[in-house]
Amino acid sequence: MKTKYLLSALAVAAMLASPAWAKNLTLPVVSKGYQHEFFQTVKMGTEAAAKELGVTTSFVGPADETQIAEQIQLLENTMAKKPDGILLAALDANALAPLVESANSRGIKVVTFDSGVNSDIPASFVATNNVKAGAQAADALAAAIGNKGKVGVIAHVAGTSSAIERSEGFTKQMKEKYPDITVLPVQYSDGDPQKAMDKTTDMVQANPDLAGIYATNEGATLGVANAVDSLGIKGKVKVIGFDSTEAIIGFLRAGVLQGFVVQDAYQIGYQGIKALDDAINGKTVEKVIDIPVKYVSMDNIDDPAVDKLLHPFGKKK
Structure with missing residues (x-):
């Protein structure tokens, strides 16, 4: 009898521990x-x-x-x-x-x-790792402008850790590795493409010798790219973006962007x-789970691994 009750108790315990009975x-x-x-x-x-x-x-x-x-x-x-x-x-x-x-x-x-x-x-x-990603963007923009010149940063939302760290990582890398590059004060766009476009236009007009711009998220990248394209300064002002959409990929292929950092x-x-x-x-x-980024340019955009990252569910038809 004791054995019977013991087996019943074990069976109930097993059921409670199973996924079907779990909360x-x-x-x-x-x-x-x-x-x-x-x-x-x-x-x-x-x-x-x-x-x-x-x-x-x-x-x-x-x-x-x-x-x-x-x-x-x-x-x-x-x-x-x-x-x-x-x-x-x-x-x-x-x-x-x-x-x-x-x-x-x-x-x-x-x-x-x-x-x-x-x-x-x-x-x-x-x-x-947004600091590291910002530094990677700095290296890419420095290479694009020949390691000298004046560059700007169009960030997304002031106060968010991602905007702060991506901007700081970029600025610190430029200061430490590229003494001939001057970084203008960071401009915030709230991640809004129209605001980013307006900020970029103002930056270009105030700095006719501007060599490059770094944009820190999807909205900022779209705004900067649209401004550079509309102002007719594609190629003159180099642009490194952050995040990916079909529009951003299109700007890369058109030469408006020189590259972008993409997150998974x-x-x-x-x-x-x-x-x-x-x-x-x-x-x-x-405590921290780092999801690696990939820098995408015309050199690797057609690689199968990069395409999978850009289109995790396949290309839209």
Whole structure:
């Protein structure tokens, strides 16, 4: 009889430990927005990881990357639903930090991606090494302008860690390696292509000897490229961008861009959900998960590996 009860107990324990009986974790994503293809691809990565792990996810974000108050409200609303964890890309590293602390006090695990917060609370930060990527962009632009001249930076959103680090990595590399290159003060565009275009136009008009421009995200890159093309200074002012869309690829092939740094957005989303799931389940998670970037130019854009990175789901027909 004791053996029978023991076997029954073991069977129940096994069922409870199996995926079918395990709690279906809820792991929502609060992003910086939807407006760029980068975040649409991140979303695909989060959904793929959620399906594989058997968890539930969702994806929300503000209308654009200037709406810090809206993102705060979205995060508060998400926390009120008492999820098991939250994957967050913060529009402002300082403004979002108190909410991350609040989530932690409620027992909600947090992992950040793309742009982190000024707090040690998140279990992990999944992103490009933005300082290193900025330095890589500096090397590319320096080579394009012959290691001398005046260059500008059109960044995306002031206050986001990604904009700060990509700009600082670029500026530091230029200062340390290229003494004959002068870097103008960073201009912020809110990641808005029209604002980036206007900032670029103003920069070119104020600096007729401008040799090159570095743009730090998708929106900034599109704006800079459109300005350079419209002003008829293609080739005269060299441009290195960041992130990839079909339009950005088109600007590269047309010679408006000399190259761009591309992130693996799908893997950022995928690894973000995986890290969050691991943290909740008590597994060891790296504090920083670096998703490598690739510099793309006309020298390698047609390589199969690069094409796969640019079109993770195949080219649109």
